[in-house]
Amino acid sequence: MLGQRLEIRQGQGLVVTPQLQQAIKLLQLSNLELEAFVEQELERNPLLAREDAEGEAEPVAETPDRELSLDDAGAEEAAGAMDARADDLYGEASPGERVSDRADETAQPGLADWSAVGRGGAAPEDLDGDRPDRRELTLWEHLQAQASSARLSTADHAIALALIDQVDEGGYLRGELAEVADRLGCGLDRVEAVLAVCHGFEPTGIMARSVPECLKLQLIERNRFDPAMAALVENLELLARRDLAGLRKVxxxxxxxxxxxxxELKALTPRPGAGFGGEPAQTLIPDVHVRPDPAGGWRVELNTDTLPRVLVDKRYHAVVAGAARSDTEKAFVADCAAQANWLVKSLDQRAKTILKVASEIVRQQDAFLAFGVEFLRPLNLKTVADAIGMHESTVSRVTSNKYVATPRGVFELKFFFTAAIQSSDGGATHSAEAVRHRIKSMIEAEAAGADVLSDDRIVELLKEAGIDIARRTVAKYREALRIPSSVERKRMLKTA
Structure with missing residues (x-):
């Protein structure tokens, strides 16, 4: 039997307001994108003004269309409601703090309330309607993607990223390998080995250190680098002088x-990176600075030079609040006041959230800062999120496009998240790099008279040492280390 009736149901749900969407958007913007966004808001909202060094609003020229005041009761009431909501969305953190002093600090709720959007309902990535259109990868993004899929160890991947940062628009590696090795605390031979892997990336010839090396890589890929061609590549200055007789001789x-x-040489590409349009190279400005603290540990501080300084122009608002007569004018004044207050508070809390996440990452990876790339700890988003009382999606947004300047160089915050190998006895996890080193040591011992170890035997020995690892993972690590299979190693030992 069909019929109509009224029912009252009570339930809970997250309402994604425009202000909440703005908070999410601000959190994931880079410092350059944030500066552009604030510029737009300054042009759109007459109540916003830049803050000068003394903390006061910069003087604004009197114009007929700019007349407002925060002392108006209606504007304060509307802004107060948004302020209360903003207080619920964010946590607090000091502008500069010592990591060693806050290790036992009680986790604060922080952005956990609004970051929970990622747990259900609309996907966080879908909330921002103003995200840039899809674009082609830049050269550096293209290389970073290949480095991530190259089966490199944690430490070698870090070295590869440091090398990619040294690549210019033409695709040439301009940095000194010795400087990279010194900065990352590893041997020069290891950096050279990682570079050899990077030379296998596309486009062929990328990350060469000179034109001859670039051409050599392309000729090798075409299987045309014979002794005669090698001599030609080594004597390009003769070709430039059109000394054909000299070239025939050498x-x-x-x-x-x-x-x-x-x-054949003219068919090659002397600038392999030129095919990537991408964005113009921009100076990398860190969002956070990490320095040794004289009292011990590391001091983590925001780079205040990258933070837009805006405030609400109360004096200007006072001029227009009294002049507003119609309901439309009063509503416009109240809306501008509410939006201005929200933006000022959102910018402040965004900075505190970045500092909070960066401080925890530094605390987790202090061994890397002190001793080098070999000491990167296994770390994931959940570990950091649980430590500071935030949701993983919030940590993910904070670590995207945010950079930290350390004594070992400037790194994106995502750089510090590394894979982990579980312990078979339930103890502490092992870093993937440490496990690879152990596998390499086991196999190197074979040359000293030990039996050749199969991948299954290596798994057994690692489990006896408390490392839970699958056979296919051992095989993957062995291949990444360019170590032949046990059958091939037996044959090599017999031949030797």
């Missing part, structure tokens, strides 16, 4: 062969 070929070789 290459040991006749005129016809030399003509073919030069044609």
């Amino acid at each position: 290459c040991g070929v006749d005129a016809e062969d030399l003509t073919d070789m030069i044609a």
Whole structure:
């Protein structure tokens, strides 16, 4: 039997207000994007003004369309409601703090309330309608993606990212390998080994240190780097002078062969990175600074130079509040006041949230800062989120496009998240790099007379040492270390 009736139901739900969407958007913006956003708000909202060094609003030219005041009761009431909501959304943190002093600090709720959007309902990524359109990857993003899929160890991946940062628009590596090794606290031979892996990235010839090396990599890929071509590549200055007789002599070929070789050389790409348009190179400005603290530990501080300084122009609002007569004018004044208060508070709490997350990451990775890349700890978003009382999605937004300047260089906050290998006895996890080093040591011992270890035997020995790892993972690590299979190693030992 069909019928109509009224029912009252009570339930809980998260209302994603425009202000909440703005808070989420601000959190994930880089410092350059944030500056552009604030510029737009300054143009749109007449109540906002830049803050000068003394903490006062910069003087604004008197114009007929700019007349407002925060002393108006209606504006204060509307803004107060948004302020109360903002207090619920964010946690507090000091502008600069010592990590060692806050290790036992009680976790604060922080952004956990609004960051819970990621747990259900609309996906956080779908909340921002103003996200930029899809674009092609830049050269550096293209290389970083290949580095992430190259089966490198945690430490080697960190080295690869440091090398990629040294690549110019043409695709050439301009940094000194010795400087990278010194900064990351590892050996020069290891940096050279990682660079050799990077030379296998696309486009061919990328990350070469000179034009001859770039051409050499492309010729090797085409299987055309024979002794004659090697001599030609090593004597490009003769080619530039059109000294064909000299080239025929050093290459040991006749005129016809030399003509073919030069044609092959001209078919190569001397600037492999030029095919990537992407964005113009911009100076990397860190959001956070990490310095040794004289009292011990590390001092984590926001880079105040990157923080937009805006405030609500109360004097200006006072001029217009009394002049507003119609309901439309009063509503406009109240809306501008509410939006201005919200933006000022959101910017302040965004800075505190970044500092909070960065401080916890530094506390977790203090061994890397002190001793080098070999000491990167296994770390994931959940570990940091649980430690500071935030949701993983919040930590993910904070660590995107945010950079920290450390004594070992400038890194994106996401750099510090590394894979972990579980312990078979329920104890502490092991870093992937430490496990790879152990596997390498086991196999190197074979040359000293020990039996050749199969992948299954390596799994057994690692489990006896408290490391829970699958056979396919051992095989993957062994291949990443460029170590042959046990069958091939047995054959090599017999031949030796």
